[in-house]
Amino acid sequence: xxxxxxxxxxxxxxxxxxxxxxxxxxxxxxxxxxxxxxxxxxxxxxxxxxxxxxxxxxxxxxxxxxxxxxxxxxxxxxxxxxxxxxxxxxxxxxxxxxxxxxxxxxxxxxxxxxxxxxxxxxxxxxxxxxxxxxxxxxxxxxxxxxxxxxxxxxxxxxxxxxxxxxxxxxxxxxxxxxxxxxxxxxxxxxxxxxxxxxxxxxxxxxxxxxxxxxxxxxxxxxxxxxxxxxxxxxx
Amino acid sequence: xxxxxxxxxxxxxxxxxxxxxxxxxxxxxxxxxxxxxxxxxxxxxxxxxxxxxxxxxxxxxxxxxxxxxxxxxxxxxxxxxxxxxxxxxxxxxxxxxxxxxxxxxxxxxxxxxxxxxxxxxxxxxxxxxxxxxxxxxxxxxxxxxxxxxxxxxxxxxxxxxxxxxxxxxxxxxxxxxxxxxxxxxxxxxxxxxxxxxxxxxxxxxxxxxxxxxxxxxxxxxxxxxxxxxxxxxxxxxxxxxxxxxxxxxxxxxxxxxxxxxxxxxxxxxxxxxxxxxxxxxxxxxxxxxxxxxxxxxxxxxxxxxxxxxxxxxxxxxxxxxxxxxxxxxxxxxxxxxxxxxxxxxxxxxxxxxxxxxxxxxxxxxxxxxxxxxxxxxxxxxxxxxxxxxxxxxxxxxxxxxxxxxxxxxxxxxxxxxxxxxxxxxxxxxxxxxxxxxxxxxxxxxxxxxxxxxxxxxxxxxxxxxxxxxxxxxxxxxxxxxxxxxxxxxxxxxxxxxxxxxxxxxxxxxxxxxxxxxxxxxxxxxxxxxxxxxxxxxxxxxxxxxxxxxxxxxxxxxxxxxxxxxx
Numbered sequence: 001x002x003x004x005x006x007x008x009x010x011x012x013x014x015x016x017x018x019x020x021x022x023x024x025x026x027x028x029x030x031x032x033x034x035x036x037x038x039x040x041x042x043x044x045x046x047x048x049x050x051x052x053x054x055x056x057x058x059x060x061x062x063x064x065x066x067x068x069x070x071x072x073x074x075x076x077x078x079x080x081x082x083x084x085x086x087x088x089x090x091x092x093x094x095x096x097x098x099x100x101x102x103x104x105x106x107x108x109x110x111x112x113x114x115x116x117x118x119x120x121x122x123x124x125x126x127x128x129x130x131x132x133x134x135x136x137x138x139x140x141x142x143x144x145x146x147x148x149x150x151x152x153x154x155x156x157x158x159x160x161x162x163x164x165x166x167x168x169x170x171x172x173x174x175x176x177x178x179x180x181x182x183x184x185x186x187x188x189x190x191x192x193x194x195x196x197x198x199x200x201x202x203x204x205x206x207x208x209x210x211x212x213x214x215x216x217x218x219x220x221x222x223x224x225x226x227x228x229x230x231x232x233x234x235x
Numbered sequence: 236x237x238x239x240x241x242x243x244x245x246x247x248x249x250x251x252x253x254x255x256x257x258x259x260x261x262x263x264x265x266x267x268x269x270x271x272x273x274x275x276x277x278x279x280x281x282x283x284x285x286x287x288x289x290x291x292x293x294x295x296x297x298x299x300x301x302x303x304x305x306x307x308x309x310x311x312x313x314x315x316x317x318x319x320x321x322x323x324x325x326x327x328x329x330x331x332x333x334x335x336x337x338x339x340x341x342x343x344x345x346x347x348x349x350x351x352x353x354x355x356x357x358x359x360x361x362x363x364x365x366x367x368x369x370x371x372x373x374x375x376x377x378x379x380x381x382x383x384x385x386x387x388x389x390x391x392x393x394x395x396x397x398x399x400x401x402x403x404x405x406x407x408x409x410x411x412x413x414x415x416x417x418x419x420x421x422x423x424x425x426x427x428x429x430x431x432x433x434x435x436x437x438x439x440x441x442x443x444x445x446x447x448x449x450x451x452x453x454x455x456x457x458x459x460x461x462x463x464x465x466x467x468x469x470x471x472x473x474x475x476x477x478x479x480x481x482x483x484x485x486x487x488x489x490x491x492x493x494x495x496x497x498x499x500x501x502x503x504x505x506x507x508x509x510x511x512x513x514x515x516x517x518x519x520x521x522x523x524x525x526x527x528x529x530x531x532x533x534x535x536x537x538x539x540x541x542x543x544x545x546x547x548x549x550x551x552x553x554x555x556x557x558x559x560x561x562x563x564x565x566x567x568x569x570x571x572x573x574x575x576x577x578x579x580x581x582x583x584x585x586x587x588x589x590x591x592x593x594x595x596x597x598x599x600x601x602x603x604x605x606x607x608x609x610x611x612x613x614x615x616x617x618x619x620x621x622x623x624x625x626x627x628x629x630x631x632x633x634x635x636x637x638x639x640x641x642x643x644x645x646x647x648x649x650x651x652x653x654x655x656x657x658x659x660x661x662x663x664x665x666x667x668x669x670x671x672x673x674x675x676x677x678x679x680x681x682x683x684x685x686x687x688x689x690x691x692x693x694x695x696x697x698x699x700x701x702x703x704x705x706x707x708x709x710x711x712x713x714x715x716x717x718x719x720x721x722x723x724x725x726x727x728x729x730x731x732x733x734x735x736x737x738x739x740x741x742x743x744x745x746x747x748x749x750x751x752x753x754x755x756x757x758x759x760x761x762x763x764x765x766x767x768x769x770x771x772x773x774x775x776x777x778x779x780x781x782x783x784x785x786x787x788x789x790x791x792x793x794x795x796x797x798x799x800x801x
Contacts (some may be wrong), residue, residue, distance in 0.1 A: 002499045005242075005274075006535075009290040058297060058298070058299045059291055059297075059304075060299055060307050060516060061299050061300070061309070061310045061311070061312070061315070061316070062273075062310050062422075063291075063299070063300070063304070065280060065281070065285075065304070065305055065455075066279075066280065066282055068282075068285070068289050068290045068291060068304065069291070070291045070292075071291075075347055079333055079352055090634055090635065091634040091635070092638070092639060092641075095639055097635050097639065097643075098639070099748070104729070109293070111271045112291070112292065113292060115337070116292055116297075118297045118298055118299075119272040119298070120295075121292070125464045129238065142501070142592055156635075160250065162634065163632070163633055163634050164632055165632075180629065182482060182631075183625075183628050183634065183638075184620075184621075184625035184626075184628060186620070187624050187625050187627070187628040187638075187642070188293060188620070188621030188624050188625040189293060189621070189719040190289045190624075191624040191646075192286065192288045192293050192619050192620060192621065192624070193288055193617040196619065196624075197286075197619050199639070199642070199643065200619065200642055200643055200646040200647075201575035201616070201643070201646075202616060202617075202618060202619055202646075203576060203578075203616075204450060204558060204577045204579030204616070204617070204618055205284055205286065205450050205451070205579065205618055206450055206577060206579075207448035207450050208282070208448055208449045208577075209448070210451070211407070211409065211438065212409040212581065212665070213321075213410070213577075214409070214410030214411070214412065214445075214580075214582050215410075215412060215413050215416075215576050215578075216574065218576075219413055219573065219574040219575075220413075221419060221575045222413075222573050222574050222594065223413050223416055226417065226569040226570070227417070227420050229569065230420075230421070230569075230709065230710055231708075232421060232424055232708075233420060233424075234420075235411075235416045235419065235420060235424075
């Protein structure tokens with residue numbers, strides 16, 4: 001019963017709905033997530049040389065929650081990290097609201113993730129490593145430059161092949177799944193930083209003395225507008 | 236300890252065991268408690284405000300911590316190394332355990348709904364299952380007393396089968412949040428009530444426990460004592476009497492029967508050394524959890540009870556029940572880009588939808604006999620996590636500055652609806668000793684059989700149809716769960732972690748394990764104080780009722796001891 005069942009869920013609308021529903025069934029309420037995983041319909045494309053699996057211990061069933069620590073070593077090479085950073089920044093660039101993914105440690109988190117010994121992360125490891133290699137190779141073939149060294153326009157040309165599954169050519173479906181998973185990791189990592197939470201306006205995790213104040217007047221006015229549109233009475 | 240004879244040995248320190256120890260020590264009895272897990276102190280071990288990003292993998296669930304890194308569960312989960320269980324062919328049962336002082340009270344959702352008059356007499360209403368040997372009126376005063384100690388927020392709404400508490404007992408419920416008010420407006424329009432939920436969370440201080448400060452997920456445990464768990468309430472209060480001794484890391488293996496036909500001792504394994512020890516008591520109270528207690532009894536064989544202690548009825552392990560679960564998620568365009576405010580609240584339900592169709596059901600207008608309630612995941616502006624934010628990105632698609640705009644736009648626009656329903660006992664759902672397996676202590680383990688019936692599946696179908704109508708009335712788009720059959724949507728047995736029924740109480744020793752006081756028919760000084768004694772499993776989350784029964788039955792035990800009847 002972590003904060004939200006979606007925490008362990010990869011939402012692939014085509015394929016994991018049953019599993020997701022089963023896990024959400026458990027919801028917050030003292031309750032559970034399913035153990036079974038339904039793999040993606042389209043297996044992520046892998047490299048001709050599979051990524052070496054990580055074989056180290058996890059943090060165990062009784063870690064020190066007051067002093068959390070990551071016990072496994074990072075495993076990405078400098079080149080993989082460079083590619084990961086360039087891709088992460090294409091997904092989350094700096095804008096007027098908040099910094100780019102690489103400015104808040106997201107590439108290092110990708111390394112933490114794909115280096116973890118657990119099944120979900122090990123599955124990601126295989127296709128993330130293969131996907132990064134594919135991006136880099138494809139970039140060198142098309143542009144004569146590494147993905148990290150390519151221009152934003154060149155990178156976008158590659159991403160546009162895989163970022164919208166409905167537009168992706170069938171032979172690249174596995175790469176699209178890689179991109180979706182990589183984006184899932186990057187977005188999760190980014191919006192759990194202080195900068196990311198501020199960007200979307202998460203205002204909680206702040207102790208309040210006295211009763212919970214509830215929604216602001218602005219939020220209530222907005223709700224009244226919604227209910228009016230729907231012909232529902234205001235609370 | 237050896238040689239000392241306690242007034243009561245209590246096995247288990249969760250809801251039932253904690254309450255039993257509290258009542259018995261308050262009555263001046265000398266109690267020894269055995270807990271299979273380690274000592275645990277929420278005041279020192281709960282990382283209240285630590286953000287997800289401080290945890291490995293941002294705190295996501297892993298096989299080591301299946302509800303996420305910061306979940307309170309210690310040495311537990313769906314699987315415990317060295318402590319297996321199995322499911323019979325054709326069954327898949329999930330069993331959540333924890334090995335820690337306070338048991339599963341350390342991380343539950345704190346939903347605390349009273350069972351009502353219909354819930355205690357289900358067979359009288361629809362001819363299925365069995366009635367309880369007690370009525371709601373029998374338990375009502377104990378609910379009041381339990382709620383007063385536990386601290387439960389909620390309101391009295393006077394709805395059928397959703398009983399009011401006595402005046403002054405409940406704590407004020409927290410104000411509803413935007414999503415909940417939105418659902419409430421649509422639900423009422425469709426004839427469904429949507430009222431304050433009841434949760435074991437303080438909104439005013441009691442004893443030395445602080446009121447909720449509206450931050451930090453209750454599943455982590457509560458270092459300020461606001462969210463109820465026995466480790467910050469019943470156990471310290473019982474210890475303060477000087478009458479309670481707790482032995483942790485003590486895995487009960489067997490209850491011994493004396494030559495007089497009375498249970499006189501519990502044999503346990505010291506899990507740190509593997510050594511066996513034995514403690515003696517005038518009475519034995521089992522509160523190890525419904526399935527662990529059944530296992531303990533089934534493993535306590537003697538010449539008098541070759542099929543397990545207190546099992547002359549053959550009912551130990553039978554009548555296994557869990558809550559019916561199903562869910563559906565939706566996105567609400569009208570909630571996009573909504574105003575920001577602190578939506579954490581009490582970190583659980585503020586409002587919920589109680590079952591509302593009792594009259595229609597009694598008139599035969601429904602194709603399922605029992606009831607369910609809705610739990611609402613309506614705090615869309617909750618703390619960002621991997622899963623929440625990653626799924627929004629999947630919804631939005633694309634990348635770059637546009638994706639960042641979409642993240643702002645969609646964050647807070649998703650909600651989900653969860654069914655919590657009643658299962659009816661059936662002959663296919665039970666646990667038994669697995670003839671082929673033992674745990675790391677050499678104790679034979681459980682094998683589960685489990686099957687839903689059409690009653691539960693029809694209920695899920697009704698939930699799905701109703702939820703679609705609700706989402707449509709709200710102008711939402713189904714996000715997930717909308718195209719599942721009931722068979723696909725229904726939870727697995729055990730998955731909702733509401734196992735009860737395996738040592739049920741009744742009026743007839745031939746069809747039940749205990750009498751109306753949780754006292755074993757076969758062994759008068761043996762009591763059961765966990766969810767095993769439930770004769771039916773209402774859709775309501777069982778913990779509050781476990782505690783109310785444990786309180787009532789422990790008072791009875793103390794009375795009987797005082798009268799020298801035990």
